[in-house]
Amino acid sequence: MLAHHGQTSLVENEQGEVLRCATRRNLPRTVCGDRVLYQPTSPREGVVTRVLERSTTLVRPDRNGRIRPVAANLDRIVVVIASRPSFEYDMLDRYLAAAEIIGARPAIVVNKVDLLDTESRERLVNRLNGYARLGYPLLFTSTLSTDGLRDLHACLRDHTSVLVGQSGVGKSSLVQALLPDQEVRTGALSKVTGLGRHTTTVAMLYHLPDGGHLIDSPGVRDFTLWPVTPAELARGFAEFRPWIGQCRFHDCRHNGEPGCAVAEAARRGDIDPRRLESYRAILARQT
Numbered sequence: 001m002l003a004h005h006g007q008t009s010l011v012e013n014e015q016g017e018v019l020r021c022a023t024r025r026n027l028p029r030t031v032c033g034d035r036v037l038y039q040p041t042s043p044r045e046g047v048v049t050r051v052l053e054r055s056t057t058l059v060r061p062d063r064n065g066r067i068r069p070v071a072a073n074l075d076r077i078v079v080v081i082a083s084r085p086s087f088e089y090d091m092l093d094r095y096l097a098a099a100e101i102i103g104a105r106p107a108i109v110v111n112k113v114d115l116l117d118t119e120s121r122e123r124l125v126n127r128l129n130g131y132a133r134l135g136y137p138l139l140f141t142s143t144l145s146t147d148g149l150r151d152l153h154a155c156l157r158d159h160t161s162v163l164v165g166q167s168g169v170g171k172s173s174l175v176q177a178l179l180p181d182q183e184v185r186t187g188a189l190s191k192v193t194g195l196g197r198h199t200t201t202v203a204m205l206y207h208l209p210d211g212g213h214l215i216d217s218p219g220v221r222d223f224t225l226w227p228v229t230p231a232e233l234a235r236g237f238a239e240f241r242p243w244i245g246q247c248r249f250h251d252c253r254h255n256g257e258p259g260c261a262v263a264e265a266a267r268r269g270d271i272d273p274r275r276l277e278s279y280r281a282i283l284a285r286q287t
């Protein structure tokens with residue numbers, strides 16, 4: 001499924017034809033990336049009759065705290081941050097944790113590197129290097145200079161990936177830069193036409209020419225994690241894993257308990273103390 005608007009789903013069939021399909025009310029809400037069965041009612045329209053089981057679903061709470069699916073059947077979550085203005089590490093950590101918890105591989109893309117001089121670029125690389133050491137792909141891109149686009153392409157090939165991050169960091173521009181033959185609605189387009197900001201309002205799936213799919217998602221002001229248990233949350237921090245189970249208390253929340261192996265690892269520098277703080281900040285928001 002390519003996209004979902006209200007009660008209508010844009011469904012692409014195996015022949016590559018796109019149909020507008022209504023969704024039966026007794027079915028779960030469809031979401032971008034879903035695989036569905038449908039019955040055609042006319043050459044361009046149909047009815048979704050079944051939503052196939054999802055391997056993964058990325059969800060986020062909306063403004064009213066209701067859990068909303070963003071995209072399904074992903075194996076990669078690409079967190080896009082802009083080199084300018086500065087970004088929030090806490091949100092990056094929340095997205096990385098979300099990816100780890102649902103079982104999708106995360107990657108980090110720092111876009112708009114054309115706005116950085118050599119010195120600030122080096123500073124940023126140093127600040128983010130800890131994530132590369134955790135094994136997360138860390139790419140620096142620019143849709144203007146085309147820096148890093150080839151690496152991004154390689155990172156996405158044969159995966160179903162979603163681009164997530166704050167509004168205006170350049171997610172749609174990256175999709176457009178990777179798929180020059182397709183029309184992607186980006187902020188740059190609206191500047192030219194004067195039709196206002198073309199902020200992305202619904203998630204949309206695109207096919208990559210060499211295999212794989214890429215989902216562009218609406219930007220967020222903030223991303224909060226859905227309710228998870230402390231144990232699930234700890235799994236969201238990959239570098240905690242060697243220490244989990246070694247704390248004095250088997251149900252340790254790594255939040256100041258005596259004999260906490262995770263806290264000791266952070267004191268020794270085996271875990272970045274800032275990441276433990278991030279974990280504790282999420283834990284505090286969960287209750």
Ligand SMILES: Nc1nc2c(ncn2[C@@H]2O[C@H](COP(=O)(O)OP(=O)(O)OP(=O)(O)O)[C@@H](O)[C@H]2O)c(=O)[nH]1
Pocket residue numbers: 111112113114115141142143144145165166167168169170171172173174185186187188198199200201217218219220
């Ligand atoms: N300098 C610079 N500007 C960029 C780059 N990529 C995108 N932009 C600009 O950033 C603005 C926002 O780009 P979009 O691609 O619409 O951002 P988005 O992340 O899709 O935003 P939402 O759809 O609201 O989530 C536009 O004015 C783009 O032209 C880049 O690499 N360098």
Ligand SMILES: [Mg+2]
Pocket residue numbers: 171172173185186187198199200216217218219
């Ligand atoms: Mg967009």
Ligand SMILES: [Zn+2]
Pocket residue numbers: 247252253254255257259260261262263
């Ligand atoms: Zn502990």
